[in-house]
Amino acid sequence: MAQITDPIAVFDSGMGGISVLKEMTRMMPKEDFIYFGDSLHAPYGTKTTEEVRQLTIGHIADFIENKHAKAIAVACNTATSAAVRILREMYPDVPLVGVEPAIKPAVLDCKHPRVLVMATPVTLKEEKFHNLEAIYDAQADIIPVPCPGLMEFIEQGILEGEELDSYLKDKLSPYLHTNITGIVLGCTHYPFVKKDIQAIVGPSVKIFDGSFGTAKELRRRVTEAGLLRSDEHAGTVAFLNSSDDPDKIRLSEYLYSI
Numbered sequence: 298m299a300q301i302t303d304p305i306a307v308f309d310s311g312m313g314g315i316s317v318l319k320e321m322t323r324m325m326p327k328e329d330f331i332y333f334g335d336s337l338h339a340p341y342g343t344k345t346t347e348e349v350r351q352l353t354i355g356h357i358a359d360f361i362e363n364k365h366a367k368a369i370a371v372a373c374n375t376a377t378s379a380a381v382r383i384l385r386e387m388y389p390d391v392p393l394v395g396v397e398p399a400i401k402p403a404v405l406d407c408k409h410p411r412v413l414v415m416a417t418p419v420t421l422k423e424e425k426f427h428n429l430e431a432i433y434d435a436q437a438d439i440i441p442v443p444c445p446g447l448m449e450f451i452e453q454g455i456l457e458g459e460e461l462d463s464y465l466k467d468k469l470s471p472y473l474h475t476n477i478t479g480i481v482l483g484c485t486h487y488p489f490v491k492k493d494i495q496a497i498v499g500p501s502v503k504i505f506d507g508s509f510g511t512a513k514e515l516r517r518r519v520t521e522a523g524l525l526r527s528d529e530h531a532g533t534v535a536f537l538n539s540s541d542d543p544d545k546i547r548l549s550e551y552l553y554s555i
């Protein structure tokens with residue numbers, strides 16, 4: 298039975314979910330958070346769906362059964378696409394949220410939306426994305442842009458520089474001068490390189506990510522379960538990583554601090 302003082306677990310294939318964690322700690326400052334990055338097995342986005350599913354289920358089961366997490370955030374679009382439905386069936390009583398590409402706000406933002414969705418190959422081939430695409434297809438041009446290799450820059454702490462710049466230009470240049478109105482960052486790693494993306498596409502293109510919506514939904518579910526803290530406790534964040542490279546924790550703390 299979950300206790301109100303138990304921590305909330307936030308999971309990603311690596312350090313990308315820290316972009317979502319930041320929003321969560323801002324919104325729920327009294328909560329203790331455990332952040333787990335599976336950098337040892339990253340990237341998830343170029344694996345098979347079944348591999349991603351097994352890894353995700355294994356880690357989340359460990360959080361719930363052994364680490365006494367009172368709520369779970371799957372802060373990874375790829376893992377959400379592959380496993381969140383099954384996890385909800387496995388743990389119907391645990392407040393559990395996933396992330397999905399923020400297509401809705403990008404489409405509703407303007408009259409003739411033409412939206413790029415940057416995400417991993419797994420996210421873009423899964424049913425969750427196709428369902429979202431089907432909802433908004435009639436009112437917008439939605440253009441998937443698979444970005445294999447992009448999360449690796451962030452995992453290595455490369456948040457700017459020539460190599461990153463040329464990767465992004467290569468992905469985005471076919472769409473420059475085609476009246477793009479918005480870009481959806483459909484992978485939780487990508488907000489860490491938002492500045493570079495914005496510089497390439499120019500200030501008139503709006504960039505969207507799902508962090509705020511996910512944090513809000515988590516708070517709603519934790520509240521609904523009667524598990525939101527209201528005592529005077531100052532919340533904490535503990536970083537864990539499946540890799541034994543100490544740089545992973547140092548980089549996680551750095552990404553959280555910027």
Ligand code: DGL
Binds near residue numbers: 309311
């Ligand atoms: N951060 C992950 C996401 O939101 C994926 C990165 C990866 O492991 O490929 O999709």
